[in-house]
Amino acid sequence: MLRSVEIIVAKHMGFCGGVKRAVEMARSTAESSAGSVYTWGPLIHNPQVVGKLQDAGVKVAGELEDLAGEAFVVSAYGVEHSVLDAAKAEGMRIVDATCPVVIRAHSLAFKLVEEGYQLVVVGDHGHPEMVTLKEALGDKVTIVHTREEAVLVKLRGRIAVMSQTTQSQENFRQIVGDLALRTKELRVVNTLCPAITVRQEEAEVMVEEVDALVVIGGHHSANTTRLAEIGRANELPTYHLEVPEELDPAWFAGVRKVGVMSGASTPEWIIAEVLRRLEEIGTQQRL
Numbered sequence: 001m002l003r004s005v006e007i008i009v010a011k012h013m014g015f016c017g018g019v020k021r022a023v024e025m026a027r028s029t030a031e032s033s034a035g036s037v038y039t040w041g042p043l044i045h046n047p048q049v050v051g052k053l054q055d056a057g058v059k060v061a062g063e064l065e066d067l068a069g070e071a072f073v074v075s076a077y078g079v080e081h082s083v084l085d086a087a088k089a090e091g092m093r094i095v096d097a098t099c100p101v102v103i104r105a106h107s108l109a110f111k112l113v114e115e116g117y118q119l120v121v122v123g124d125h126g127h128p129e130m131v132t133l134k135e136a137l138g139d140k141v142t143i144v145h146t147r148e149e150a151v152l153v154k155l156r157g158r159i160a161v162m163s164q165t166t167q168s169q170e171n172f173r174q175i176v177g178d179l180a181l182r183t184k185e186l187r188v189v190n191t192l193c194p195a196i197t198v199r200q201e202e203a204e205v206m207v208e209e210v211d212a213l214v215v216i217g218g219h220h221s222a223n224t225t226r227l228a229e230i231g232r233a234n235e236l237p238t239y240h241l242e243v244p245e246e247l248d249p250a251w252f253a254g255v256r257k258v259g260v261m262s263g264a265s266t267p268e269w270i271i272a273e274v275l276r277r278l279e280e281i282g283t284q285q286r287l
């Protein structure tokens, strides 16, 4: 008897509000500009969307010398001051697509430092959101990515801890727990983005219900990678892919239920293509 693989699609899929807004702002800036429009590096961590934006006239700058033209679009996670200053010096119009959730998190960080707290932020070194925060606060903030790094931080007096908006809840929870045992006073400010935590929570439930997990999103997308990590941490066969061509039918031999999730920078059209291809594969599986 031939039976289809059951495909369970997560409730929260596709662009989050901040990514949707940034992509729309970049696209409309290109439409309304006669000259060149640039972003600093890829606008979002999804090469297919960045490719479509390039087709629409949004160019990606990799060097300060590239910055010349009519407009500069700041990504959802912000941009370093040196880059912004270079764009302004070239007379470019600045279109600020920084996500309001990121702006709020940074404002809270400034406030905590003003209030005299030693600030620890759980985040990814090199992520634009952390680079801009470090640039603004210098030695007043310490960024840690792992528990091992957090243990090495010299704590003095009143400590505050917060998180990069797209961090793993579990990593944040563990580091907060470790810090709490080493301090007399610890102020915890939860700056995890709800659009990210809701997907991580959904992943934790889904891994209990399926035999395999497909996570769709850019290979360099941190929030997509974290969803895949949840699958692997639960010893579930987990496949992180950007496009449907990466799907291998052999992965699903004997699989009855496959869960499908996406990162916050994955467009609906790629999700639809992956689901179509999965359905084709599913109907060919002999169970």
Ligand code: SF4
Pocket (backbone or CB within 6 Å): 016, 017, 018, 019, 076, 099, 100, 101, 102, 165, 166, 193, 194, 195, 196, 264
């Ligand atoms: S994940 Fe959250 S913080 Fe990041 S762009 Fe989306 S809404 Fe903004």
